[in-house]
Amino acid sequence: MTIEIRYSVLSPVGQKLVNKTASPPPSTAKRLATLENKRVYLVDTGFGGSYRFMQQLQNWFNQNMPSVVTIRKRKPGNVFMDDRNELWEEIKAKGDAAVVGVGG
Numbered sequence: 480m481t482i483e484i485r486y487s488v489l490s491p492v493g494q495k496l497v498n499k500t501a502s503p504p505p506s507t508a509k510r511l512a513t514l515e516n517k518r519v520y521l522v523d524t525g526f527g528g529s530y531r532f533m534q535q536l537q538n539w540f541n542q543n544m545p546s547v548v549t550i551r552k553r554k555p556g557n558v559f560m561d562d563r564n565e566l567w568e569e570i571k572a573k574g575d576a577a578v579v580g581v582g583g
Contacts, residue, residue: 517575518548522566525554526581533580550574 511517519540521533530553537549555563570577 511576514544514547514576516546518550518573520570520574520577521549521551522570522577522579523551523553524579524581525557529581533578536578536580554579 521536523529523533533551537551540547540549552566552569554566
């Protein structure tokens with residue numbers, strides 16, 4: 480008896496396009512060459528532990544990359560839905576980068 484093993488590998492970039500005429504998935508943001516002298520938003524999603532994680536990440540930046548300005552923000556609404564655009568618009572207008580994180 481032969482057992483056939485199959486694997487599926489999914490791309491982290493986006494979903495597979497089934498319909499060839501469908502729009503491609505959005506691309507990820509381009510990486511900055513450096514974070515030196517940049518403004519980085521640390522977004523707490525409200526998931527358990529994310530507040531503490533973002534505090535620790537901010538402390539790390541303060542100790543290891545003091546030229547980086549960090550701004551901690553809490554994502555408004557429910558952790559899994561109820562997304563509002565005000566925060567994302569602020570980050571686009573005033574920030575150079577963002578870390579959107581969860582804890583656990």
